[in-house]
Amino acid sequence: MITNDIKMRWTLIGALALSLVLSATGAVAQPDYEKLTFPPLNFTPPTVERHTLSNGMTLFFAPDHELPVISMYALVKTGSIYEPADKIGLASIVAEVMRTGGTKTYSPDEMNDMLEFIAASVEVDISEDSGSVELWTLKRNLEIALKVFADVLRHPVFIQDKIDLAKNQMLEDIRRRNDSPANIRGREFMRVVYGRDHPLARIPQIDTITTITRDDLVAFHQTYFHPNNIMLAVTGDFEPADMLKTLTDLFQSWPSADMKLPAVEPVNYEFSPGVYLVDKDVEQTNLGIGHLGIMANNPDYPAVRVLDLILGSGGFSSRLFQKVRTERGLAYSVGSYLGAGTRDYAPFLIYCGTRNDAVQETIQVILDTIKEMLASEVTDRELESAKNQYVNSYIFKFATVNDIIRRKMFYEYVGYPPDFLETFRDRVMNVTKADVLRAAQTYLHPDKMKILAVGSRRQIDSALATFGAVQPVELEPVE
Structure with missing residues (x-):
């Protein structure tokens, strides 16, 4: 049992120790925060290694060995600005179904199960003036993940039921798009500034979505997805020489194509109230x-x-x-x-x-x-x-x-x-x-x-x- 006398002694010892700490701290003059100086921020980006395959695909390498993961990002020169005027929304559906609609090698379920099993992801996106296919994987699973990535990039099959699902989802988005006044403001302001029919301001309509067919998706992909129209960035835990050989073996047989992007109406640079x-x-x-x-x-x-x-x-x-x-x-x-x-x-x-x-x-x-x-x-x-x-x-x-x-x-x-x-x-x-x-x-x-x-x-x-x-x-x- 601890007596009151022992408690008192420990209390005095604690008070003395605290006093000594405070005295020592006070003995050191604290600098005025307004007089503190810091070295200027130094932004030195890592060196990026660049290669071009014989078929025109451009590669960018930046190794980062901190974690055993690898990321790839394929940037494709395409975009919704190239959609036909009566098919607005086509690019978004292409991006959706490239990922969900299966490939020549993998059905949609097989691809999902495989990526989930190896904890990898493949995502596709097409914005106004670019498209992307992205891979993230653990280093040890690179071989199989890279096969899926390349298959999505090169050989999507656009299964009809996934096309129907993507179109229905977009139609539902159209039905809900006037629920938010802020969303209306952002969308309609672009149409006021650029003109309702300009490619930078066009928005999908019910009739432009319902008329889109599988042939439209296939034609869009075949028009823009070629190696000489793609830049590929690779980061993560890899050696550049090994990665160059891997990607050369994987993509070298993909033939290039004559590329001519459709003309896009330039913005009319004028100002009127x-x-x-x-x-x-x-x-x-x-x-x-x-x-x-x-x-x-x-x-x-x-x-x-x-x-x-x-x-x-x-x-x-x-x-x-x-x-x-x-x-x-x-x-x-x-x-x-x-x-x-x-x-x-x-x-x-x-x-x-x-x-x-x-x-x-x-x-x-x-x-x-x-x-x-x-x-x-x-x-x-x-x-x-x-x-x-x-x-x-x-x-x-x-x-x-x-x-x-x-x-x-x-x-x-x-x-x-x-x-x-x-x-x-x-x-x-x-x-x-x-x-x-x-x-x-x-x-x-x-x-x-x-x-x-x-x-x-x-x-x-x-x-x-x-x-x-x-x-x-x-x-x-x-x-």
């Missing part, structure tokens, strides 16, 4: 305000990135957030995206949701905030904060070797200089206040904004009319 309304009975109006942005190969791209952070994409510190939310309480969230397209001009969009009775005030505050960006230089604090925010987040865009090699491969895909990745950070840090002002005056057009509102016509029509004649936007039937 307009006010558009999607009538939807909601308590809050979703606003999209903007026009065309720039292309990413524009020499002013670094200045535009800094400009956008200061204007609206920088979160709580951005001017739009401060003006619209903090000072006026007009919206819970507000932001901007001054896009930079790799193939054509991307959109510049300011977005927010606001009360129906505050629509006019909110739009005016947004337009006034843009005009202020054109009137004078930003402050030193804004400039440094935006640049630091960009640099501090930059590293997270390249957190893994896999991220870096894919980005470098994509830059070659779109024709950027080989050192674009390595030099862009420094280009951002060299942006001046004069650069930001010049970019604002060049690429922002507050008097030529497209204003799109998704809200109740009965409650907001007169507010919108103060900015111009209101043009109704009719949504296509979804049944």
Whole structure:
């Protein structure tokens, strides 16, 4: 049994020890946090080894021996922008059924069971202007996983019941796409800026999905999936010489083809004001305000990135957030995206949701905030904060070797200089206040904004009319 006397002694010993620790800690002068210095961030991407097979397939290798896994990413020059106008949605269905519809070697169930058994994955995606087939596998299972990967890439069979399933899923998505006002705003803003029939703004309709046949999927695959139209990035636990031999043996017999991509209508780079309304009975109006942005190969791209952070994409510190939310309480969230397209001009969009009775005030505050960006230089604090925010987040865009090699491969895909990745950070840090002002005056057009509102016509029509004649936007039937 522990007596009270023993307890007292241990209490005194503990108090004495704590006193000694605190005394020792206090004896060492603590540095002022404002005087702390750190070395500059150093971004040194890994070396990427590049090879080209005789059939034109380009390979990018970046070994990473940290974990016994291997990742492959095939980038295909294709995209939904090449779909026929009466088959919108075809590219998405091709991507879905390439993976789910089986191959010449494996039925859908066999492929799923095999990949699950070896803990590997194969995924297919086709976006606006590129396609991809991706493999992730443990190193010890590379041989069998690679056979599945190559078979999906080269020999999909597009089983009819999987095509029907993919089409039905897309039809259900179409039926639900007007449920969310924010989704309507994003989709219809693209159509307002680019034109409803432009390849960058077209959306699937019920009739464009129902007319798609298996022959359409086969023809799409046969048109674009050729080795000389593919770049393949490989990262993970491998030796480059061994991987080169493996991929040469696997793909060398795949014949190249004469490639001629269909012509795509270029974006009409013009600016004209307009006010558009999607009538939807909601308590809050979703606003999209903007026009065309720039292309990413524009020499002013670094200045535009800094400009956008200061204007609206920088979160709580951005001017739009401060003006619209903090000072006026007009919206819970507000932001901007001054896009930079790799193939054509991307959109510049300011977005927010606001009360129906505050629509006019909110739009005016947004337009006034843009005009202020054109009137004078930003402050030193804004400039440094935006640049630091960009640099501090930059590293997270390249957190893994896999991220870096894919980005470098994509830059070659779109024709950027080989050192674009390595030099862009420094280009951002060299942006001046004069650069930001010049970019604002060049690429922002507050008097030529497209204003799109998704809200109740009965409650907001007169507010919108103060900015111009209101043009109704009719949504296509979804049944």
